[in-house]
Amino acid sequence: MLAVLVLVALVLITVDYRQGGSGSVAALQRGAMTVFGPVQDGFATAVRPIGGFFSSIGQLGSLRAENQALQADLEELRQGSVSVAALEQENAELRALVGMQQQYQLVTTGGRVVAQPPNAFEWSVLLDVGADDGVAPGMAVVNAGGLVGKLTEVTRTHSRVQLLTSPSAGYAVRIAATGETGTLSGRGARPFQLEMSDPEAAIPPDAEVVTHAFQGTEIPDAVPVGVVETPPEGFEEGARFLDVRPYVDFTQLGVVLVVLNGPQQPEEFDPEALVDDPEAPRPPTPDRSEAAGAEGTG
Amino acid sequence: MVARVTMMTAVLLTALLVQTVVVPTFDVLGWRADVVTLTVVGLALADGPPTGIRYGFAAGLASDLLSGATQLVGLSALVLLTVGYAAGLARRYLGSTPLGGQFLVAGAASALSLGLHGVLGILLDAQQSSGGAILQGMLVVGLYNLVLSPLVLLPLGTLARRFPGNPAAGASATPSYHGRPPRA
Numbered sequence: 001m002l003a004v005l006v007l008v009a010l011v012l013i014t015v016d017y018r019q020g021g022s023g024s025v026a027a028l029q030r031g032a033m034t035v036f037g038p039v040q041d042g043f044a045t046a047v048r049p050i051g052g053f054f055s056s057i058g059q060l061g062s063l064r065a066e067n068q069a070l071q072a073d074l075e076e077l078r079q080g081s082v083s084v085a086a087l088e089q090e091n092a093e094l095r096a097l098v099g100m101q102q103q104y105q106l107v108t109t110g111g112r113v114v115a116q117p118p119n120a121f122e123w124s125v126l127l128d129v130g131a132d133d134g135v136a137p138g139m140a141v142v143n144a145g146g147l148v149g150k151l152t153e154v155t156r157t158h159s160r161v162q163l164l165t166s167p168s169a170g171y172a173v174r175i176a177a178t179g180e181t182g183t184l185s186g187r188g189a190r191p192f193q194l195e196m197s198d199p200e201a202a203i204p205p206d207a208e209v210v211t212h213a214f215q216g217t218e219i220p221d222a223v224p225v226g227v228v229e230t231p232p233e234g235f236e237e238g239a240r241f242l243d244v245r246p247y248v249d250f251t252q253l254g255v256v257l258v259v260l261n262g263p264q265q266p267e268e269f270d271p272e273a274l275v276d277d278p279e280a281p282r283p284p285t286p287d288r289s290e291a292a293g294a295e296g297t298g
Numbered sequence: 299m300v301a302r303v304t305m306m307t308a309v310l311l312t313a314l315l316v317q318t319v320v321v322p323t324f325d326v327l328g329w330r331a332d333v334v335t336l337t338v339v340g341l342a343l344a345d346g347p348p349t350g351i352r353y354g355f356a357a358g359l360a361s362d363l364l365s366g367a368t369q370l371v372g373l374s375a376l377v378l379l380t381v382g383y384a385a386g387l388a389r390r391y392l393g394s395t396p397l398g399g400q401f402l403v404a405g406a407a408s409a410l411s412l413g414l415h416g417v418l419g420i421l422l423d424a425q426q427s428s429g430g431a432i433l434q435g436m437l438v439v440g441l442y443n444l445v446l447s448p449l450v451l452l453p454l455g456t457l458a459r460r461f462p463g464n465p466a467a468g469a470s471a472t473p474s475y476h477g478r479p480p481r482a
Binding site: 011029120190 | 314315317318319320321322325327328329330332334347348351352355358359360361362363364365366367368369370371372373374375376379383412415416419422427428431435439
């Protein structure tokens with residue numbers, strides 16, 4: 001029995017490893033997401049007030065200490081105060097999201113985080129929006145703090161976001177102040193790792209890191225990501241890897257926005273357009289126009 | 299026997315829902331408690347290695363399928379069936395020790411589960427965690443699960459007694475949990 005099950009597990013691992021994201025095992029995973037997603041969604045809706053309850057326990061305690069006589073009333077009001085606290089928190093979160101959307105002129109659709117994966121080495125969350133809401137794999141996900149991640153799997157009603165904290169993906173970013181580019185990768189619960197393209201580049205203290213539009217991705221340009229953590233003794237000379245502290249609190253994701261109008265990078269990239277018209281309208285980033293100029297002259 | 303399989307399926311579904319929806323709210327240093335592993339340990343301690351292996355395999359497979367595409371399907375199944383087997387073996391040595399021993403086994407098994415998962419993940423190139431992060435995770439999750447273990451182990455012990463298996467008949471009489479007929 002033991003041997004049989006170990007063998008089955010090993011065969012599954014091998015098959016999944018060889019087939020990658022397109023094989024039958026991955027399809028099985030998507031099937032499980034299609035079936036279990038709505039169940040998780042319903043359960044999340046049912047237990048959401050419990051979180052609000054725990055967050056309002058502190059308030060309840062101080063009220064009791066102030067006035068024992070109010071306890072009876074409190075019991076009656078508890079249900080109400082719980083939902084009000086939860087609603088206020090949600091309200092603040094949604095307001096911040098609206099601000100984010102207007103600032104970057106993104107066309108987005110809001111999604112609620114329903115569930116997280118069951119094991120510790122998987123950095124993704126499940127959203128309650130799917131293909132029916134117009135989302136597709138590859139789209140960027142943001143919240144009020146900045147970039148959250150990108151969609152990897154989408155079913156009709158639900159979708160999975162690979163968080164920025166996941167070590168499995170790298171993101172093109174740049175230092176907002178200097179335009180120096182680099183690649184950002186997650187390291188789980190620890191700060192992000194930023195590898196600069198030019199290790200000699202000077203990094204200003206507390207430099208802000210923003211996304212860098214890059215061919216083949218749908219991540220919008222200049223979405224904030226985090227702040228470079230300056231070591232107390234200053235940067236080492238030519239340090240290639242820098243720590244970046246994210247703006248987004250990945251443990252407290254509630255409502256996020258899926259960006260529907262990310263840069264649609266043309267698959268059929270027209271080479272003639274590049275040569276004849278190097279000044280074609282592009283995202284207004286200094287290094288990008290430099291790159292276009294270089295290609296035009298060369 | 300049908301009642302018993304239904305009970306275990308219900309336990310697994312509940313554990314998966316709690317693990318994916320409720321537990322993430324209460325993380326410690328970015329690490330989450332592992333309720334699914336606790337149910338594996340609980341049932342293995344109540345019933346012994348065969349149940350630990352089968353339930354562990356089923357629970358791990360379900361976890362894998364509910365994870366993102368970067369998760370290798372079968373990895374958790376392998377880890378949790380090992381944990382179920384180990385916890386089932388540990389039952390023999392717990393015999394007459396007070397309940398506290400069970401909780402210690404649960405904590406240790408949870409740390410083992412996370413450690414195995416992390417190390418296998420690195421070996422199979424499924425994720426890039428550092429050894430330090432895995433050690434920290436083993437410590438945090440082990441302690442966290444140790445604290446939570448009475449909440450899971452005591453009800454599971456009661457459930458397992460309420461729906462007893464057939465230990466005399468051994469593995470062959472116990473159907474697996476995918477609804478297949480028992481291996482005769």
